[in-house]
Amino acid sequence: MALVLTEEQSMLRDSARGLISDKAPVSHLRQLRDSKDETGFSRELWKIFAEMGFSGLLVPEQYGGSGLGAVEAGIVMEEIGRTLMPSPFLATSVLAASALLRGGSEAQKAQHLPGIADGSLLAALAVDEGAKHRPLQTNMQAVRSGNGFRLNGDKALVVDGHTAGLLIVAARTAGSAGEKNGVTLFLVDPKAKGIATERTIMVDSHNAARIVFDNVEVDADSVLGEVDQGYPLLETVLNVGRGAVASEMVGLSEEVFGRTVAYLKERKQFGKAIGEFQALQHRAAQLYIDIEITRAAVLKALQALDADAANAASAVSVAKARAGTTATLAVQEGVQMHGGMGMTDQFDIGFFMKRARVCQELFGDSNFHADQLARAKGY
Amino acid sequence: MADLEKFRSETRAWLEQNCPPEMRKPMTSESDTFWGGRNAKFSSEAQRVWFERMRDKGWTVPHWPKEYGGGGLDGEEAKIVRQEMAAIGARQPLTSFGISMLGPALLKYGTEAQKREHLPKITAGLIRWCQGYSEPNAGSDLASLQTRAESDGDDFIINGQKIWTSYANYADWIFCLVRTDPAAKKHDGISFILFDMASKGVSTKPILLISGYSPFCETFFDNVRVPKSHVVGTINRGWDVAKYLLQHERAMISGMGERGVGRPLGQIAADSIGADEQGRLDDAVLRSQIATFEVDEAALAAAAERAVDLAKAGQAHPAFSSAMKYYGTELNKRRYEILMSAGGIDALEWESERSRGGARPRAWLRTKANSIEGGTSEVMLGIVAKRILDLPGA
Numbered sequence: 001m002a003l004v005l006t007e008e009q010s011m012l013r014d015s016a017r018g019l020i021s022d023k024a025p026v027s028h029l030r031q032l033r034d035s036k037d038e039t040g041f042s043r044e045l046w047k048i049f050a051e052m053g054f055s056g057l058l059v060p061e062q063y064g065g066s067g068l069g070a071v072e073a074g075i076v077m078e079e080i081g082r083t084l085m086p087s088p089f090l091a092t093s094v095l096a097a098s099a100l101l102r103g104g105s106e107a108q109k110a111q112h113l114p115g116i117a118d119g120s121l122l123a124a125l126a127v128d129e130g131a132k133h134r135p136l137q138t139n140m141q142a143v144r145s146g147n148g149f150r151l152n153g154d155k156a157l158v159v160d161g162h163t164a165g166l167l168i169v170a171a172r173t174a175g176s177a178g179e180k181n182g183v184t185l186f187l188v189d190p191k192a193k194g195i196a197t198e199r200t201i202m203v204d205s206h207n208a209a210r211i212v213f214d215n216v217e218v219d220a221d222s223v224l225g226e227v228d229q230g231y232p233l234l235e236t237v238l239n240v241g242r243g244a245v246a247s248e249m250v251g252l253s254e255e256v257f258g259r260t261v262a263y264l265k266e267r268k269q270f271g272k273a274i275g276e277f278q279a280l281q282h283r284a285a286q287l288y289i290d291i292e293i294t295r296a297a298v299l300k301a302l303q304a305l306d307a308d309a310a311n312a313a314s315a316v317s318v319a320k321a322r323a324g325t326t327a328t329l330a331v332q333e334g335v336q337m338h339g340g341m342g343m344t345d346q347f348d349i350g351f352f353m354k355r356a357r358v359c360q361e362l363f364g365d366s367n368f369h370a371d372q373l374a375r376a377k378g379y
Numbered sequence: 380m381a382d383l384e385k386f387r388s389e390t391r392a393w394l395e396q397n398c399p400p401e402m403r404k405p406m407t408s409e410s411d412t413f414w415g416g417r418n419a420k421f422s423s424e425a426q427r428v429w430f431e432r433m434r435d436k437g438w439t440v441p442h443w444p445k446e447y448g449g450g451g452l453d454g455e456e457a458k459i460v461r462q463e464m465a466a467i468g469a470r471q472p473l474t475s476f477g478i479s480m481l482g483p484a485l486l487k488y489g490t491e492a493q494k495r496e497h498l499p500k501i502t503a504g505l506i507r508w509c510q511g512y513s514e515p516n517a518g519s520d521l522a523s524l525q526t527r528a529e530s531d532g533d534d535f536i537i538n539g540q541k542i543w544t545s546y547a548n549y550a551d552w553i554f555c556l557v558r559t560d561p562a563a564k565k566h567d568g569i570s571f572i573l574f575d576m577a578s579k580g581v582s583t584k585p586i587l588l589i590s591g592y593s594p595f596c597e598t599f600f601d602n603v604r605v606p607k608s609h610v611v612g613t614i615n616r617g618w619d620v621a622k623y624l625l626q627h628e629r630a631m632i633s634g635m636g637e638r639g640v641g642r643p644l645g646q647i648a649a650d651s652i653g654a655d656e657q658g659r660l661d662d663a664v665l666r667s668q669i670a671t672f673e674v675d676e677a678a679l680a681a682a683a684e685r686a687v688d689l690a691k692a693g694q695a696h697p698a699f700s701s702a703m704k705y706y707g708t709e710l711n712k713r714r715y716e717i718l719m720s721a722g723g724i725d726a727l728e729w730e731s732e733r734s735r736g737g738a739r740p741r742a743w744l745r746t747k748a749n750s751i752e753g754g755t756s757e758v759m760l761g762i763v764a765k766r767i768l769d770l771p772g773a
Contacts, residue, residue: 003685004692261768276772278761284770285763289702296685297678318677370670379645379660379669 001307003299005075012072016079019052024085026348032086033205039163040199040207041086046119054089056117058097063113065097070240070305074247074298081251084355086206088122090244091160096123098240099168102309103185103225103233112166112187124164124190125241126155126211127234133364135170135234138183140213142171148219149173151186151194154212157361161209162199164190169213174228183231185224192216204354236309239316242363243305246298246316246323249359253291253323253330256352260284260334267339280337287333294319294326314376317369324366327356386456390463397432401425403468405642407735409592412474415504417551430504433472439502440478443486447494448502454691476545477501477508479631481554484571484624488612497552497573509576510628511541511555511598512621519758521556522565522618526600528557528572530607535559535572537580537603543752547583547596550576554624560615571617571624574605590744591729591737628753629700633683633707644669644714648721665720672713679703679710698766705759708749715743 005013023045032040049055057073059065066072073094080087097116100109115121127135140153151171161167167188175182190197194216202208225233261284264275274280301319304312331353335342342349360366402425406412410422413430421427433439436450442457443449452460482501485494500506517524526539537557547553552575560568576583580603585593612620645660648669653661660666686703689695718739719726726743728734750756764770 002688002692003681004688004694261770265769265771273771275770281764281768281770282757282760284768285702285705285760288763288768289706292699292702293675293678293682293706296682299685300681315677318674318681321671321674322678366674367667370667370674373673374645374659374666374670377643377645377673378658379643379649379654379666 001303003296003303005071009071009075012068013075013079015052016054016076017082019048020079020083020085023048024087025083026351029084029086029205029351030348040160040205041088041163045085046088049087049089050117050119055093055119056097056113057093058101059093059113059117060101063109064117065113069302070243070309071299071302073240073244074302077244077247078251081248081253081355082255084204084206084252084351088160088163090241090248091125091164092116092121092123094244095125095159095237095241096166096168099125099185099224099233099237102236103230107221108187108224115165121166122160122164123166123168124158124160124209125237126158126161126167126169127238128157129154130156133361133368135183135238136180136231137177138170138172139177140169140171142173142184142186144173145217148217148222149184149186151188151213151216151218154210156200156210158209158211159362160207161190161211162197163207166190167211168224170230170234180231182228183234184227185230185234186218187222187224188216188218192218202358204351204358206355206358232310235313238363239309239312240305242316242320242369243298243302243312245359245362246301246319249323249327249356250291250295250298252352252356252359253294253327256330256334256349257284257287257291259349260287260330260337263338274337283333284337287330290326290329294322297322314373317364317372317376320364321366321369321373324360324369327359328366331356383455383459387459387463390460391466393436394463394467394469397429398464398467398469399425399429402429402470402472405468406470408738411470413472413504414507414546414549415473415475416507416549417505418549419504419507429470430472434503437502439473439504440482443482443498443502447498449498454687458687473504475501475504475507476510477506480510480624480628481508481573483627484554484620485611487623488571488620493573493611506551507546507549509544509547509550509553509598511544511547511553513543514540515542519755521621522569524556524558524569526555526557527561528559528570528605530559531604533608534604534606535610537572537574537600537605539600541598541600542586543595544583544598545595545752547576547598548585548593552576553581553598554611556617556621559617563615566618568615569617569621570614571611571620572605573609573611574603578603578605580604588744589747590741592741592745594745625754626697626700629704629759630686632749632753633700633703633705644672644717644721647718651721651723651725665717668720669717672710672717675710676714679706682706696767698762701754701759701762702767704753705750705756705763708746709756711749712746715746719743 053066054076056065057068061067100112142149142151167190169186169188171184172182173184194214196212198210200208200210264280265273267274298319301315304315334349335353338349341347413426438450441450441452441460445451478501485497514524528535528537554573556569557572558568559570580601582599583596586595587593649660655661686699722739726739729737
């Protein structure tokens, strides 16, 4: 398959870009931050996302969605990355939809997917427990109890955790931390007894939560996929999410870069545009090249996910690792080349730097993914 | 799509049947590369068989038109041939500057007579070409070149000196930049001309490099007589041809960074250094350097694939090969720094049988030229800044 967008995909990009740049420029995030908005995103905008078919992008048509794939999800995420729009798209439309689609029973799909597609159901994936993303170290306990399970443990960096109407939780039904066997995914009602959710305001002003599970009872029907065998499903879902976050970082990097190059052409010192200085020209050129190469790696990963998601892990690790280092470089160069203005809250560049830091950590940073690749290659 | 899948399975079957097993092993020495030419020698029977079969099929250059000895394949088909060759580790049957540099320029700027004269001899491996670009005082500032071509009836008389001419001492013909109008501005008085290296007045002198090899020469022209009909494109407009050819040269050199065939670097390092109890390379810092390298290598491979697809879709920026050249060559230098570190003491041996005559350190030193030849990394970044980013004064 050619590593360029098809005509349909280009049209999707144009319509996503039109909507997002119009309704949710960076000032939209700034406004949500400054007003300490309870929800952390615009429900009105989410309704429009649903009307345009974005919320159900990955949901099959029989459940009311568009039945598209990872490449299309990446296209929308890239546009989200350009303006840093806070949106349930990642947690609900990418992660939860993928989990239900790939692991759900017919009943589970029929119950939840239509709500994702029409925008009425928000969902969140609860995986991380420690300071770093280590899904294999999942240690939250799910002990058999009556007809179901009893959950105990803490989750962190649950994107949209405080607004979700459905939680997808990774817990351990057997084995111990570090083992693939024994991980199970559960569908949990966040209003269930014993759940305490703390919204954590993060550096990037996007949604995240810590959730404590204290003897939370769930029934056997809440198991997503198979008991003890949830790890491959979790990894596949995470890989779709990683591809999506990598796309967000490509959009973010390109936007920062575009703003920075424009500034190099406009800002004058020593009687000329600072973009005339070779020291800055070469760094700008290096960053451009870095972004272009990362863009190709990310598209490659998204195509691999659509072709065979179970075997896309290496391509996804390459994409997420690259996107993390590229975005980190882009925002650092962006602030540095904007000089003192880049340090001010009034300028938008700082928002990109903050979001890039969070995107790095989401579902494994560059180090994690380079290490995954090395392990896969046996060294 | 169904046709392409059929083409793929036919290609796979043909390669399976026709590519000798020896030609599927990673190349280990210079003689594993077949360059063709009047004095060409095959280093093995398998190399001869492989070359002749591919030549007869038109697949020494699968995407050139059939009438010039190519395979007449379209972009998708040529990509499939590349992919299927890579899948079995098949070597290139013929390597030549005629294929990677002159050919594309002739296809775009050559007359029909020039194409018919030269392209079939390139695809058939009959003529080996070299590139007369750099001069002692025209390196990064290539357009300041001084080799003169003075008009004498239907001929030019050429005088001057080239340097860093790759394999000039083995080449049969040269494509050469010469100054045909000394009064014009430097970019406007240059012509692109072809001539036989056996012409009277041509001489070459190999340059010994830090690798101990002499892949480059000084090339001297002393009253060399060349018919004016050998100019490619318009007289005094040779810079257009030169730049177009450079795009292809840069694309070729950038490919050096993505030789992902053979054993993964991590395993090469593990053989030499060993692993800890958990099976991880017993040098944590080198392990992380290798992992980061392999991330970048895979990303570059995707970018190279995308560059071809963009070109096919008519969406490529003409200066993008400079971006790829920069990244690919810097990456290849990193590869060899890692290989030297992984090899440790063993990679320092320069002459022993055991080290195949110091193959690794010599290759390591060779890579240092990657970011100089065909335009330095700094020149590449300048081109990106000017032509792609449109930065002022670049």
